[in-house]
Amino acid sequence: MSDNCLFCKIVRGEIPADKLYEDDEVLAFRDISPQAPLHFLVIPKKHISGPGTVGQEDEKLLGKVMRVGSEVAAKEGIKHYRQVFNNGEEAGQTVFHIHMHVLGGRSMNWPPG
Ligand code: 5GP
Ligand code: ZN
Numbered sequence: 001m002s003d004n005c006l007f008c009k010i011v012r013g014e015i016p017a018d019k020l021y022e023d024d025e026v027l028a029f030r031d032i033s034p035q036a037p038l039h040f041l042v043i044p045k046k047h048i049s050g051p052g053t054v055g056q057e058d059e060k061l062l063g064k065v066m067r068v069g070s071e072v073a074a075k076e077g078i079k080h081y082r083q084v085f086n087n088g089e090e091a092g093q094t095v096f097h098i099h100m101h102v103l104g105g106r107s108m109n110w111p112p113g
Helices: 006-012 056-075
Strands: 019-022 026-030 038-044 081-084 100-104
Touching (some): 006 026, 006 038, 019 056, 056 081
Antiparallel strands (some): 019 026, 038 100
């Protein structure tokens, strides 16, 4: 847990979020500024600053983040979606608590640029 981290505050319930899934290890909630008809984030409750600091001890947890992202997308009726992690400011990371974006519900170009 990190005192000043926005997503740790969401985990602690200090900031409200539109939650789609929650258990003792992970949380999925809608992005406040959706970039697609379906856009939510999946985070581990454990504070990890980003993909670049995932340790060996976190491997199972991050696999669960992917699985939960897929299951929530399916529950929302979306079969085609993108799962994205940003690492570092120049890659678009603005919140330094690892989160996986799940985007779907519209066609998307590849590569994203
Ligand atoms: P990043 O740019 O770090 O990959 O993604 C951070 C995401 O968090 C952005 O898509 C942004 O819209 C979302 N976000 C920022 N603040 C909040 C918030 O308070 N609540 C929710 N639900 N999403 C947020
Ligand atoms: Zn955090």
